[in-house]
Amino acid sequence: MLDAFQLPFIQRAALEIVLLAPLAGILGAQIVLRHLAFFTHGVGVAAFPGLVVAGPLGVPPAVAALGVGGGFAALLERSHRSRRLGADTATALLVVFALALGVILASDVFESGSEVDQLLFGSLLAIGTAELLGTALALTLALAAAAFARRVWIAIAFEPQSGAALGLPVVLADRLLLLTIAVATISALAAVGALLVSAILVIPAATVRLFAPTVLSLELGSAALALLVGLGGLLLSYELDSPPGGTIAVIGGVVFGLALLLRAFGPRLTTGSHRSSRR
Amino acid sequence: MSAVTVSALEVGYLPGVPVLAELDFVVPEGVVVAVLGPNGGGKTTLFRGLLGEAPHIRGRVELEGPIAYVPQTERARLDFPASALDVALMGTYADTPWYRRSGPRQRRVATSALEQVGLSDLADTRFGLLSGGQRQRVLIARALSRRASTLLLDEPLSGVDQSSGKRILDLFSELAREGRSLFVSTHDIEQARSFDLVLCLNGRQIAFGEPAAVLSPDVIQRTYGGELIRLDDTAQAIVVQHHHH
Secondary structure: OHHHHHHHHHHHHHHHHHHHHHHHHHHHHHHHOOOOOOHHHHHHHHHHHHHHHHHHHHOOOHHHHHHHHHHHHHHHHHHHHHOOOHHHHHHHHHHHHHHHHHHHHHHHOOOOOHHHHHHOOOOOOHHOHHHHHHHHHHHHHHHHHHHHHHHHHHHHHHHHHOOOOOOHHHHHHHHHHHHHHEEEHHHHHHHHHHOOHHHHHHHHHHHHHHOOOOOHHHHHHHHHHHHHHHHHHHHHHHHHHOOHHHHHHHHHHHHHHHHHHHHHHHHOOOOOOOOOOOO | OEEEEEEEEEEEOOOOOOOOEEEEEEOOOOEEEEEEEOOOOOHHHHHHHHOOOOOOEEEEEEEEEEEEEEOOOHHHOOOOOHHHHHHHHHHHHHHHHOOOOOHHHHHHHHHHHHHOOOHHHOOOOEEHOOOOOHHHHHHHHHHHHHHOOOEEOOOOOOOOOOHHHHHHHHHHHHHOOOOOEOOOOOOHHHHHHOOOOOEEEEOOEEEOOOHHOOOOOOHHHHHHHHHEEEEOOOEEEEEEOOOOO
């Protein structure tokens, strides 16, 4: 089975997963702690019409996706702050709009040339140097952003009200987080597509979140699980001749389900060093 | 020496529309101030105004030293993967340059803050597993790690059992003895009588001063209006809270 790694396109796909795994750790942890899973999914879907029109307009797909997905992220950031329209409602509206627009553009309006299913579900086996470079850039941005703002992200996730009172640059850190997630999401589109971005950026972190006692263990565990699920899904899809994006998402979902069962019926792994006494 | 001086302050979120007006008081170092008022009366707005988070329409606030906010424990995430020490460490984040990790110095500050609130033996326990009273003390430790000389506490005794409440009140006295000033928002008029000073709010400052002088039936009536039920002809009264959802 491991012979598959001799093949150049499998090697490139594996390298893409190796680059995506730390993103799943650094950002996945924040996504589940800050309840940004729907936002992440939304950015992925919002990029879809951008990808559809990229070819006919002669724009690099990553730039078109970043333009549309980034615009979506900025709109959502505003809706978060105004609170007039709930963030989840705003996300749902934009997701439906983006998906419908993408489908219409892909059908008749533009001679896109892109396969819609590739845009929606990724084409991990067709990863090229440009995509690998894009993911490496997204990882560099995420590492730099985390070096600057990780502690602020953690403090806000724990209790958002006191961030500013603790002397922390809350607004700047928040915007940086949303921007970094948007860029990471766009970088993962080539591998897992607009609809399955959560398979890499959300599901591993959501799984490890069930057990992790600290944020650091959540980050490391999510990265490790994303790597395992990603490489496992890649190999299985090669063996079964199934689409790799979908296979990774299914394995991730099954592992999450098993973790949920373990959490519900297994030994208690999530407690701290000792239970408190009321006093 | 005065810790907080507020002069002719009006706080509001829209230009020219004060939510809280006529604020004029001086709080010396080392006292506990009860902040009384009905829901929507301006207790939270006062805190946000002192923190500089809510715009000052007019007037001014002078603070001696850093100020910190201690939220109700329910506002914090109980399922968050953090120990009591991790939470106390958050108070040191602002003083640690972004390019530096939290090191032994920050850990010492956070550990001594936990020690001060009597929780050093539970430093490694997950925050969400602590009792309500213990969680409240961890959040106070976080404010102490910030080296705050003035603490704003949002109903720290609500939802806390009596013995935990007693410990928290003892802690308030200890912090005041060290020279810190504490603003404690509460609905408990009887408890407010045991504090050094009382500030009554209802859209504006109704009264400020020592409890014996301030908490007259008339002031309590003007502070709470329709939310008050008088039990007898003395100042004994309870507040009926109308929660706004």
